[in-house]
Amino acid sequence: MAAISSDNRGLRLVMRYTVLTLIAIIFVFPLVFMVMSSFKPDLQLLRDTSSIRAFLPVGDISLNNYFDAFDRAPVGLFVFNSVLVTGLTVLFSLFLCSMAAFSFAFLEWKGRNILLSIVIATLIVPFETIAIPLLLMVSKLPWIGFEGFSVGWLNTYRVQIIPWIADGLTIFLFVQYFKDLPRDLIEASRVEGASWWQIYTKVVMPLSGPVLATAAILKFLVMYNQYLWPLIVVQEETYRPVMVGLGYFFQLNTAWGEIMAYLTIITVPVLAFYLVLQRAFIASIASTGVKG
Amino acid sequence: MKLKTTLAAALLGSTGFAGMAMAQTELTMWYHGGGNEVESNILDGIVSEFNAAQTDWMVTVESFPQGSYNDSVVAAALAGNLPCILDVDGPVMPNWAWAGYMQALPISEAALEGHLDATIGRYNGEVYSVGLWDAAVAMYTRQSTLDALGVRTPSLDEPWSLEEFNAALAAAKASGDFEYAFDVGMAWTGEWYPYAFSPFLQSFGGDIVDRSTYLTAEGALNGDAALAFGEWWQSLFTEGYAPGTSQDPADRDGGFVEGKYAFSWNGNWAGKVALESGIDDLLFLPAPDFGNGSTIGAASWQYGVSGTWEHPEGAAAFVEHALQDNYLAAFSDGIGLIPSTAEAAAMSQDYNEGGALEVFFELSNQQALVRPVTPGYVVAAKVFEKALADIANGADVADTLDAAVDEIDSDIESNGGYGH
Numbered sequence: 001m002a003a004i005s006s007d008n009r010g011l012r013l014v015m016r017y018t019v020l021t022l023i024a025i026i027f028v029f030p031l032v033f034m035v036m037s038s039f040k041p042d043l044q045l046l047r048d049t050s051s052i053r054a055f056l057p058v059g060d061i062s063l064n065n066y067f068d069a070f071d072r073a074p075v076g077l078f079v080f081n082s083v084l085v086t087g088l089t090v091l092f093s094l095f096l097c098s099m100a101a102f103s104f105a106f107l108e109w110k111g112r113n114i115l116l117s118i119v120i121a122t123l124i125v126p127f128e129t130i131a132i133p134l135l136l137m138v139s140k141l142p143w144i145g146f147e148g149f150s151v152g153w154l155n156t157y158r159v160q161i162i163p164w165i166a167d168g169l170t171i172f173l174f175v176q177y178f179k180d181l182p183r184d185l186i187e188a189s190r191v192e193g194a195s196w197w198q199i200y201t202k203v204v205m206p207l208s209g210p211v212l213a214t215a216a217i218l219k220f221l222v223m224y225n226q227y228l229w230p231l232i233v234v235q236e237e238t239y240r241p242v243m244v245g246l247g248y249f250f251q252l253n254t255a256w257g258e259i260m261a262y263l264t265i266i267t268v269p270v271l272a273f274y275l276v277l278q279r280a281f282i283a284s285i286a287s288t289g290v291k292g
Numbered sequence: 293m294k295l296k297t298t299l300a301a302a303l304l305g306s307t308g309f310a311g312m313a314m315a316q317t318e319l320t321m322w323y324h325g326g327g328n329e330v331e332s333n334i335l336d337g338i339v340s341e342f343n344a345a346q347t348d349w350m351v352t353v354e355s356f357p358q359g360s361y362n363d364s365v366v367a368a369a370l371a372g373n374l375p376c377i378l379d380v381d382g383p384v385m386p387n388w389a390w391a392g393y394m395q396a397l398p399i400s401e402a403a404l405e406g407h408l409d410a411t412i413g414r415y416n417g418e419v420y421s422v423g424l425w426d427a428a429v430a431m432y433t434r435q436s437t438l439d440a441l442g443v444r445t446p447s448l449d450e451p452w453s454l455e456e457f458n459a460a461l462a463a464a465k466a467s468g469d470f471e472y473a474f475d476v477g478m479a480w481t482g483e484w485y486p487y488a489f490s491p492f493l494q495s496f497g498g499d500i501v502d503r504s505t506y507l508t509a510e511g512a513l514n515g516d517a518a519l520a521f522g523e524w525w526q527s528l529f530t531e532g533y534a535p536g537t538s539q540d541p542a543d544r545d546g547g548f549v550e551g552k553y554a555f556s557w558n559g560n561w562a563g564k565v566a567l568e569s570g571i572d573d574l575l576f577l578p579a580p581d582f583g584n585g586s587t588i589g590a591a592s593w594q595y596g597v598s599g600t601w602e603h604p605e606g607a608a609a610f611v612e613h614a615l616q617d618n619y620l621a622a623f624s625d626g627i628g629l630i631p632s633t634a635e636a637a638a639m640s641q642d643y644n645e646g647g648a649l650e651v652f653f654e655l656s657n658q659q660a661l662v663r664p665v666t667p668g669y670v671v672a673a674k675v676f677e678k679a680l681a682d683i684a685n686g687a688d689v690a691d692t693l694d695a696a697v698d699e700i701d702s703d704i705e706s707n708g709g710y711g712h
Binding site: 042043046047049071072073132135136139152154231232233235236237244245246247248249250251254 | 322326327328329354355356357358359360363364367368370371372373375541542545546
């Protein structure tokens, strides 16, 4: 009887790993295809697409596509721009949206439910519908910087960052998470004389690792993949991000190998960011909780 | 004393240079070829020589990826942020002129003498843009293919008739030597459709819109000639002559060279690649004559001046400078496009007498027909593209063309006739 039970467990384990392996293959193969193709000349790349060779480092393998990609476009500049814009937006967004959510979740003030409903309602408004009005607005906005007073935000980093800091989804995520935190903690802190700022910084945020990681990853993906907005507000190459830069590789005769090399390069920051936050995510879950 | 003299000379010299630099008005130029190293280098060379050759203007270039260039210009126009010199695709120019994004280019007619008609963007009787090259489409095939199929080799004077072309397609299919007889390039989308396929429609006697008024597509896109075209177009796919809209882009790029197709409808820009692939009996044939003459698309990228710029004469000075034959030949040698003058063609590597791509200059010269010169073209082109894709996928020809006409007419009406 024990032997049968053990066999069943073994079979289940094999099946589970088989299914998980298949799922992993489905998700990993596009990445493998991208990386392998980035080492192949165009003609071989196109020929290999019809066979398993597309996923293998076989044939005429070299780094030429990478060198050519850097010759064709300022790849380093595009990656720097995207990482800078994305990084700053994520940081500001986590800070400001969590504060807004803290207010919605814990502070008592008139109209907060209505305002929260309005914030959440913005989730159903596609960005494309407000892109043009927003463009007209930012093109006329004043700014005081190191270079003095100026009008118009076009062709700057700030025009790619500031309009994206606050968003309904991030606030909503924080609100939902904060509402699930034990109220005892907040009330105990208030009884001990803590200010709201202290509760936000010393009590709530240290417990918010999971939502911070989730919100950061979602925001990072949205910002790193930005295309339409930088396309219409940035006309100078100096401020151009990676997704708009991808267009440099689509010429009359498309350079597929260079495209794969470029995509491989620009995927690195995304993977690195995810891997870093994955650890934070797990650590946050492990350390979250209220001891009785 | 010597030191003082040197310092004084340096001061005087730097002041002089500063004065010269200050006297030059900056002309920002937007250019669609971001990522095209060869083209960019040639353009940068022209700009440097222009800037050094005179003291009034200083051109600076801002490059954009071609795929998103038009969107960037429209967004900048909305935000009031257009540059001085605009790069514009020929058929789009009337729309930008009508919308006020561009103004007439004050360039002398003398400077345009000898240029291919299609390289000069005229709208409402005025020159708005000028191109340094043109592109042309031809029927790629091999002499050995024609011989094996027993098909006559057509010429500019005697292109294939509809019957001859259909017979060639049938013979190619019957031979069993090819995956498909005819690669029309369905994997390419966007402007390729009206550029490459509307000449077939025009050769049948139809058009995207009625060019006599530009106020309707009625009759032009759904008349008898257009219906005949639509039926023929659909037959390419129902008869199995051509791969449909699901054509693999890889096959479009390399299928003809690999021998998958007997005939390929492609542009001169692909000519060098095909020649270098080792095909030693490659032919570039003229478009068939479907009853109303052989026609191919025309008008490539051109330079003009933005609508709000206060010194259009600066843009005109740059364009005139760029129209030198040696520059036109340099572009041709670099990127394979057709020089806009016979003199430049003679100087070029591929389009001179006996050059590998010489035939394209004459194709452009004799068969080129610009797409409808109307601001409504940008919408009509998209409607036309969708209609052709639908017909290729089996939609009813008459219904599809009628619906396309309704959509184009509705757009013209809602824009007050686009000023026609």
